[in-house]
Amino acid sequence: MTDSTRAGKRERLAGAAVRVLHEQGVEKTTLADIARAADIPVGNVYYYFKTKDQLVEAAIEAHGRQLDTMIGALEELPAPQDRLKALLGGWIDQRDLTARYGCPTGTLASELDKRDDGLDRAIATVMERLLDWAEGQFAAMGRADARELAVALIAAYQGISLLTNTFRDPGLMAMEGRRLERWIDSLA
Amino acid sequence: MTDSTRAGKRERLAGAAVRVLHEQGVEKTTLADIARAADIPVGNVYYYFKTKDQLVEAAIEAHGRQLDTMIGALEELPAPQDRLKALLGGWIDQRDLTARYGCPTGTLASELDKRDDGLDRAIATVMERLLDWAEGQFAAMGRADARELAVALIAAYQGISLLTNTFRDPGLMAMEGRRLERWIDSLA
Amino acid sequence: MTDSTRAGKRERLAGAAVRVLHEQGVEKTTLADIARAADIPVGNVYYYFKTKDQLVEAAIEAHGRQLDTMIGALEELPAPQDRLKALLGGWIDQRDLTARYGCPTGTLASELDKRDDGLDRAIATVMERLLDWAEGQFAAMGRADARELAVALIAAYQGISLLTNTFRDPGLMAMEGRRLERWIDSLA
Amino acid sequence: MTDSTRAGKRERLAGAAVRVLHEQGVEKTTLADIARAADIPVGNVYYYFKTKDQLVEAAIEAHGRQLDTMIGALEELPAPQDRLKALLGGWIDQRDLTARYGCPTGTLASELDKRDDGLDRAIATVMERLLDWAEGQFAAMGRADARELAVALIAAYQGISLLTNTFRDPGLMAMEGRRLERWIDSLA
DNA sequence: TATGAATGAGTATTCATTCAT
DNA sequence: AATGAATGAATACTCATTCAT
Secondary structure, eight states, X not given: OOSOSHHHHHHHHHHHHHHHHHHHOTTTOOHHHHHHHTTXXXXXXXXXXXXXXXXXXXXXXXXXXXXXXXXHHHTTSSSHHHHHHHHHHHHHHTHHHHHHHOOHHHHHHHHHTTOOXXXXXXXXXXXXXXHHHHHHHHHHTTOTTHHHHHHHHHHHHHHHHHHXXXXXXXXXXXXXXXXXXXXXXXXX | OOOOSHHHHHHHXXXXXXXXXXXXXXXXXXXXXXXXXXXXXXXXXXXXOSSHHXXXXXXXXXXXXXXHHHHHHHTTSSSHHHHHHHHHHHHHHTHHHHHHXXXXXXXXXXXXTTOSSTHHHHXXXXXXXXXXXXXXXXXXXXXXXXHHHHHHXXXXXXXXXXXXXXXXXXXXXXXXXXXXXXXXHHHO | OOOOSHHHHHHHHHHHHHHHHHHHOTXXXXXXXXXXXXXXXHHXXXXXXXXXXXXXXXXXXXXXXXXXXXXXXXXXXXXXXXXXXXXXXXXXXXXXXXXXXXXXXXXXXXXXTTOSSTHHHHHHHHHHHHHHHHXXXXXXXXOTTHHHHHHHHHHHHHHHHHHXXXXXXXXXXXXXXXXXXXXXXXXX | OOSOSHHHHHHHHHHHHHHHHHHHOTTTOOHXXXXXXXXXXXXXXXXXXXXXXXXXXXXXXXXXXXXXXXXXXXXTSSSHHHHHHHHHHHHHHTHHHHHHHOOHHHHHHHHHTTOOSTHHHHHHHHHHHHHHHHHHHHHHTTOTTHHHHHHHHHHXXXXXXXXXXXXXXXXXXXXXXXXXXXXXXXXX
16 A cells, blocks of 8 residues: 555655755755655645645654664663664664765754754754663663763764765774774773 | 955955855855855955855865964974864864854865765865874874874764754863863873 | 535535635635635535635625615615614624724725626625615605715715724724714705 | 936836736735836846835835825815815826726725735825825814814715726716715815 | 846745545 | 545745846
């Protein structure tokens, strides 16, 4: 059954938006771009989202849910340091995509912070959830400085994503990823 | 006294562009915005830059020169680890600006990578110079893994700039900055 | 109890249209506005009216019938000058609504005359009926210039409605209404 | 010399807007309509007016100035009742235009009152000036009820304009105009 | 060179009307 | 008939770029 139900189309639009916004950025992406990617007539988009901003917001939420799912899957692993390293592994696996378009969360955050609407807050909560989860892992490892470590880890990931993207070199992500793995091992 | 010579106007435009592009981002900034900031009539801009892209490129170069100057000033310090920590200190001092607008190099790199013109390469060379300089310092410290450490340092800075900006919290930069200082000390 | 028969829904739509068109004007009113006011799904409207124009036409007719009813009620009064003064009284009673939205007949006439469809003729017939009735009263008062007087009376009402609406001042209608009462008395 | 100066074009636009808005109404008139009437490319309109509303406002002001000029010319006449009758004469002379499009002031007032922006206030001040002037004339005739008479006169004009337009019958304006002349004479 | 003005391609958004179920 | 959804033709507005003087 194709996604032709109402809910299905909303999701299809949000999903297409996640993809296209990651690839092109918010400002360079037109509603028509997203509509085309979702194979939906432009006029129809407005049946689901009153404004472009609302669609972007939905995309942010959809992206946040993807991230939550990914994080949730890591909970299967028993040891917190293994969970963190699995996260790193995921990032490394995505290095080609990152080299092309950067980290979706980071590029969105960077771009949306230039705006005065509430979208910058929406992406901030996604980033926050990632940070909180990492903090939880470091805390489970018995670290009193869990928050600081979480900030360091996520910052390192965001930074290396930016460099990987800037130099279009997936190797950077691989190299820094391995370094971070060793760093995590050293903390246990 | 404002400079009204040809070269002077070009520089004034590029300088104004550096500032405005940092604050508003490339896509949200109009030529009129930059012209106004430089106090130059819009129509006149085209005698100095054939296209908006060329002006952005000049802004990137001007920003690169500012960075080179800053780095050059660090060479006064005798010990490489002191130079690196002075760099960190400068970043920490800028934390309020970073909380508002992010790192100028990073936000430009992030935004320009979404484009297919050559501007992404221009900003990459600026980032490269920063990376090379940091690598030089670590090498002077006798580290064989100087490149890897340089990547880690610059990534950490870019990442914490992004988080500082996303959460509009200068404290994040201060906290991570201190952590990086300790890290550098540990490498000596 | 709302009527869900075919004729009932048609009337409900036309009635809602009368109200909403009076408040918002024809051009600013969307089909969705009217459908919402009538509590009928938009898509369903087209089973009762092929086009928006037809719905507006039905609204004009419904408004005409309301006016006929109002006029019919005045026939109870034995003396024609009393009937005319009762009409005036009704207008004065409505002055708050008029201050907000103007005379429904007049505002419709004004707006529809800008259009080339037949709707301007539809509202003209409503106005005509009012004029004819007034003429009849003046004739019953024995006036040979009954048509002229009728035109003067209705014009005065339309004009004072416009001023009352323009200045949002119900007092204007009250003042002019009393003046017109004295005028009618002077004609007997 | 053609009106190719900056001020000239602004005026040309406002003037064209007065005409087109009178003929088509505000809502039915597109910016392109006005631009075409002024023989100016659409994009260029925005060099002179930031929004359609601002252009409409300029049109209202331009119309107000036309009215002021017309009224000013009446001041040549020594007797106030002659001034009022000259005003009536002017209205009667315009009866064909009125039959087609109504009174420009009245139709604008009627339409703009349906909106919540400030334009309804702008047209109200124009109407107010007309009212004040008429009041002044009746006062000069020694009438204590000058305001009431002014309201009655302007209302009569607005109302007969509406009827003239609704029935597309210039004869109505002529008939009522003559009646109003006699009425003015009766007040002296 | 300098400058205000002109141009036109593009973008978000609205809405009457139609379609599919 | 009923209804949510689909469609596409407008329309206001923006902005890089070019023109005229």
